Amino acid sequence: MTPQSSTSRRRPLRTRHAAAAGLAVLTAALTACSGGGESSSAEAAEKPQIKVNLSGKQAEAGKPVKVSLADGRLKKVTVADDKGAALPGKVSANGTTWTSERKAAPGTAYKVEATTAEGGSAKSSFETAAPEKVNKVTLAPGKNTTVGIAQPLSITFDNPVRNKAEVEKHLKVTTSNGTEGSWGWIKNYDGKDRVDWRPKEYWKSGTKVKLDARLNGIDSGGDDWFVRDYATNFTVGKSQVVKVNLDSKTATLTRDGKTVKSLPMSAGTPGGDKASWGGTSVLMSKEGTINMRSETVGLGDSYDKMVDYSMRLTWSGMYAHAAPWNASYFGNTNHSSGCVGMSDGNAGWLYGQAQIGDPFEVTGSGSKGVPDPGNGYGEWNLSWSDWQAKSALA
Secondary structure, eight states: OOOOOOTTTOOOGGGOHHHHSSOEEOOSOOOOOOSSSOOOHHHHHHSOOEEESOOSSSBOSSSEEEEEESSSOEEEEEEEETTSOBOOEEEOTTSSEEEEEEEOOTTOEEEEEEEETTSOEEEEEEEBOOOSEEOOEEEESOTTEEEOTTOOEEEEESSOOSOHHHHHHTEEEEETTOOOEEEEEEEOTTSOEEEEEEESSOOOTTOEEEEEEOOTTOBOSSSEEOOSOEEEEEEEOOOEEEEEETTTTEEEEEETTEEEEEEEOBOBOSSSTTSOOOEEEEOOEEEEEEEEEGGGGTOTTSOEEEEEEEEEOOTTSOEEEEOGGGGGGTTTOOOBSSSEEEOHHHHHHHHHHOOTTOEEEEESSSOOOOOOTTTTTGGGGSOHHHHHTTSTTO
């Protein structure tokens, strides 16, 4: 990306349309390979020229680059930025035009090189206007990770996304076994725009997943531009589920559909704000020993504790963790402030077995409903058709 030397030399994107309106004509004639002798001025004038739809140093970003030839046939066209990264593109069937498959990114200098079937060549260059604002993203899960069967692909945006359909078109998910899934747009718990890709059903163990977010040069809306691509990849680990039963007061780890161990526990106190969330939540992070304070989840000053083996299930503060102070309630009474509490030994065992992305399925009476899709990874509480409807391309 070429830095902007001064505001007087670089107009913002919203005012640069006039600068990009004209076609850039390569006035240097294509040089034909020939045996000797000088060409007359008349012959030089007859040599073909190419045109580029973007020109100057304030060219409009977010458009494909188009190179056209009045006479003859294009053989090869290269449009590369100042770091050497080329825009992929194709020559038309009649050989007169080449169009890039990707769009020109903002604040980027490009060099154009073209050769013809007749042996001619020409070069040109242009530079796109710098963006007024840049939109960035946070991806989950991270690269080269192993996750549980309920982990979605999740993209959270720094700035609002108004062109949701356009952005979604440039998100490509590839799986090793053709897993069916869909993007869905939701609000993250902090109010930011977020789009998740959830499979129709839980992932199959061993599935390899890759995301290519080809966003460089895409306008997210409101003059917020993406100026780079993003990617992540992960592998689905063991097929296991933690089943939390509010009626039996147990948390049971199952693997490949078989019970591994059932642990007595005490969940949230029914009938108010201290009740646990029901439905399906996903293990977001294993945070170890952390300080939990009731003020942070809107429960006044009822507790302030250092808590071991903490496993986060929602952004709003529901965890599974060790709760030795509640030992008399394990297996018989739900009497916590919303979390799934266990003995030190049982919590430590589950902490060691659980994977990021494992589903915690909470059933039984006394919950406060299901968490919103953006409160952690709550999209599993929606039917498949309701989730598909959240795609901007639905």
